[in-house]
Amino acid sequence: MPLKIWDKLYPHQQDSIRWLYTLHRRRTGGILGDEMGLGKTVQVITFLYGIEYNKLSRTWVGLGPTLIVCPATVMHLWVKHIHDWAPEFRVAVLHASSTFVGPMSRLANEIYESKGILIVTYQGILKHQDCILNYRWHYVILDEGHKIRTPTSKVTLVVKRLVTTHRLILTGTPMQNNLLELWSLFDFTNPGLLGSCEIFDEHFAKPIIRGGYENAPAVQKQIALTVAASLKNIISPYLLRRTKKEVQDHIALPGKSEQVLFCALTDEQKKLYKDYLLSEQVGNVLEKGKNWFRDTSTRAKVFVAITMLRKLCNHPDLFIRNAAENLEDQVPDEPLNFDVRFDYRRSGKMRVLSALLKIWKRQGNRVLLFAQGRATLNILQHFLDKNDYTYLKMEGTTPISSRHSLIHLFNHSTEHFVFLLTTRVGGLGINLIGANRVIIFDPDWNPATDSQARERAWRIGQSRDVNIYRFVSSGTIEEKIYQRQVWKQFLSNRVLVDPRVDKHIFKSSDLFDLFSLNETDSSLETANIFQDAQVKIPEIVKAEQPADEFSEEKIREMKELAHKIALSFPQKKQTVDQQELADERAKKLEEKEKLKTLSAPELLQLNREKANTEENPWVNKVDDADTPASFSEALEYTEATSRLHTELVQGKKKPADAAEKTNELKLKMKMKSASSVDQNQPSTSYAHDNSSKKKKLPKKSSGEEGYKTYVDHSGAVDDEKVEGLVKAEIKLRKKRKVEKVESQDDYVLRSLLKTAGVSGVLEHETVIQGSSKGTLRLQMEAEERARKSVEALRWSRLDNFKWDH
Numbered sequence: 001m002p003l004k005i006w007d008k009l010y011p012h013q014q015d016s017i018r019w020l021y022t023l024h025r026r027r028t029g030g031i032l033g034d035e036m037g038l039g040k041t042v043q044v045i046t047f048l049y050g051i052e053y054n055k056l057s058r059t060w061v062g063l064g065p066t067l068i069v070c071p072a073t074v075m076h077l078w079v080k081h082i083h084d085w086a087p088e089f090r091v092a093v094l095h096a097s098s099t100f101v102g103p104m105s106r107l108a109n110e111i112y113e114s115k116g117i118l119i120v121t122y123q124g125i126l127k128h129q130d131c132i133l134n135y136r137w138h139y140v141i142l143d144e145g146h147k148i149r150t151p152t153s154k155v156t157l158v159v160k161r162l163v164t165t166h167r168l169i170l171t172g173t174p175m176q177n178n179l180l181e182l183w184s185l186f187d188f189t190n191p192g193l194l195g196s197c198e199i200f201d202e203h204f205a206k207p208i209i210r211g212g213y214e215n216a217p218a219v220q221k222q223i224a225l226t227v228a229a230s231l232k233n234i235i236s237p238y239l240l241r242r243t244k245k246e247v248q249d250h251i252a253l254p255g256k257s258e259q260v261l262f263c264a265l266t267d268e269q270k271k272l273y274k275d276y277l278l279s280e281q282v283g284n285v286l287e288k289g290k291n292w293f294r295d296t297s298t299r300a301k302v303f304v305a306i307t308m309l310r311k312l313c314n315h316p317d318l319f320i321r322n323a324a325e326n327l328e329d330q331v332p333d334e335p336l337n338f339d340v341r342f343d344y345r346r347s348g349k350m351r352v353l354s355a356l357l358k359i360w361k362r363q364g365n366r367v368l369l370f371a372q373g374r375a376t377l378n379i380l381q382h383f384l385d386k387n388d389y390t391y392l393k394m395e396g397t398t399p400i401s402s403r404h405s406l407i408h409l410f411n412h413s414t415e416h417f418v419f420l421l422t423t424r425v426g427g428l429g430i431n432l433i434g435a436n437r438v439i440i441f442d443p444d445w446n447p448a449t450d451s452q453a454r455e456r457a458w459r460i461g462q463s464r465d466v467n468i469y470r471f472v473s474s475g476t477i478e479e480k481i482y483q484r485q486v487w488k489q490f491l492s493n494r495v496l497v498d499p500r501v502d503k504h505i506f507k508s509s510d511l512f513d514l515f516s517l518n519e520t521d522s523s524l525e526t527a528n529i530f531q532d533a534q535v536k537i538p539e540i541v542k543a544e545q546p547a548d549e550f551s552e553e554k555i556r557e558m559k560e561l562a563h564k565i566a567l568s569f570p571q572k573k574q575t576v577d578q579q580e581l582a583d584e585r586a587k588k589l590e591e592k593e594k595l596k597t598l599s600a601p602e603l604l605q606l607n608r609e610k611a612n613t614e615e616n617p618w619v620n621k622v623d624d625a626d627t628p629a630s631f632s633e634a635l636e637y638t639e640a641t642s643r644l645h646t647e648l649v650q651g652k653k654k655p656a657d658a659a660e661k662t663n664e665l666k667l668k669m670k671m672k673s674a675s676s677v678d679q680n681q682p683s684t685s686y687a688h689d690n691s692s693k694k695k696k697l698p699k700k701s702s703g704e705e706g707y708k709t710y711v712d713h714s715g716a717v718d719d720e721k722v723e724g725l726v727k728a729e730i731k732l733r734k735k736r737k738v739e740k741v742e743s744q745d746d747y748v749l750r751s752l753l754k755t756a757g758v759s760g761v762l763e764h765e766t767v768i769q770g771s772s773k774g775t776l777r778l779q780m781e782a783e784e785r786a787r788k789s790v791e792a793l794r795w796s797r798l799d800n801f802k803w804d805h
């Protein structure tokens, strides 16, 4: 690969190029399963470029015709990335939004003949299968390849018929709901690796699932663990997965926090919820008992009832409309028409949303707001309109051709505060790093859908810390959905990350469990299950908000105001007697000249005396322990700190930077820094001479606790003032107490808990990470079982081989 490209890749990307090349040489496929946003697209394009550049393939002399299948929203992103990283490639999009004039089959043929790259959507492959299946492709790449996770879906079946030597899948979420999905993906990239679907289900999927339940016997738990470890060994060579945490040293992403906010239902929602649970519709479903899922029509009714409850959790209007129209078998997801009675406060989650957006707007944050359905999105849009928030919106009906420009607009201008998206359309494959806050308004059954959505902002290119909030209506169906998400995530982690992940938490939910409302109190069911994940907000030490609480806009306003005030000064001066001014100037000049004649200790002594006598809000009692070596050094120091002080007052420098600079100056002057020995003492101190003892500073008022005081000696505040020995007090947070000072996140959470009806908060990461303390008591039996599973798989491969030949 040309160095000019190689050098631009991060180390983990270079590793994956090596891995892809190993697969290439073995003429086999694989799954590139890096977490979202680590640059899988870039890795694959540069790898293909390497094949072309080195003419590595014997069959094609370089890269042969290549097919990329991806979701519609990212088609143009692929084109852009190819233009950026490998402009020599000929690339075309097989889609109505393409600029090509003429039949699509001709376009496909032209690209094929010129050994170019053809990009098509998953729908497109169904539509154009007749022509695409006719060709023998060099590489077939499925981006967001989890789209073929259902073994029997039409698109999966068509994709598996593609004729090609090299098959790659790119996905940040290789396993989403169950283990058979993983089988389906490998059945495309490495046919036969995991045996037949039935054998895999019986010998791998079922044992792993059985051992995952809390009430499973110990032997089953141990079998699950060992079988999962065997499976991981089998797939490891063909699955490359790195998490952001693992490569953080290279990519240096900013911080991320992810919390689950449990929002209380409003009284109206509660009443409607309970009434619905008691309704005939739900009663009919519950009557079916344990075997409800065997009957298709009951399954459909359960689905409708659950959807109704989910809508109610979002806003009563969504529920009432459906109930009024008595839509028994279907729940349309059409936008609603709002009348003047619309009130966001009737929804508990929207109250929380309102409180959050207010704070974030003030703080200068920008938000991705994800919701499952178009109807919910519509209600959220109405809320944003009413509150004059600027926003963009993208959902299923947004034309493909305009999606890319919407994304570009959001990322490249700060004009829009919120980006409203449906989770499935806006959550896949795109970059939305213009936002640093994410809300997932309602949870999906599939944890990967929500994970994909949250990763739109926290990815390469993001420079600000990202906070993610998942909203869950407490006590409702949404809690059950969230619990199912955790369970699925646990299964996925067991196979993809660490088989020892040990979080046996769930028994399978029955219908009564789903159709219930837990009203007990704010100590939620989910919070009780995951007690270790509960977020505890530290006590507030300092009442006022930290200085960085101000948004950029607010700072600009403050600066403008300061500027206006400053402009008013000269007018006042004109009213002062000119003679007085001249006298004043002469006096100050004289003082300055006199200062130059003083020795360094005299200068500092004078300085200290002035500080201790003057009534000046910037002045603090001086407690000095160090002496500069010479007068010129002292003067240099005084002037430098004076400049610093001016910059500080003018807002050009932050207190922390000013303090750092001052410390540098001190070091330069070879002054002792006694304060660095004791963090509780002021950071800068002066003294009559080296032997003098340090005096303790008077205690600060309580409002200033959590800060250390830095006493700075400086000259003029601005040019109009007399140069001399003026002191400033710069407040810095004490290192030791910094964690006690309320962070922006804590401030947000506290506000929500206090006023917006949030009844609990869980740290999502802690919820999904299991401990790895698995017992090895039944190791032998489990190993035997795992050995049998692998053997069954080998026989199954042999059977397939016989059939194939």
Ligand SMILES: Nc1ncnc2c1ncn2[C@@H]1O[C@H](COP(=O)(O)OP(=O)(O)OP(=O)(O)O)[C@@H](O)[C@H]1O
Residues within 6 Å of the ligand: 008, 009, 010, 013, 034, 035, 036, 037, 038, 039, 040, 041, 042, 043, 171, 172, 428, 429, 430, 431, 455, 459, 460, 461
């Ligand atoms: N080496 C690199 N140098 C600069 N930018 C990069 C590099 N690699 C990736 N990026 C940028 O990082 C962002 C994320 O990359 P990309 O979209 O390829 O990630 P992904 O892993 O495919 O994500 P997803 O799974 O969400 O589709 C893009 O904006 C891309 O341009």
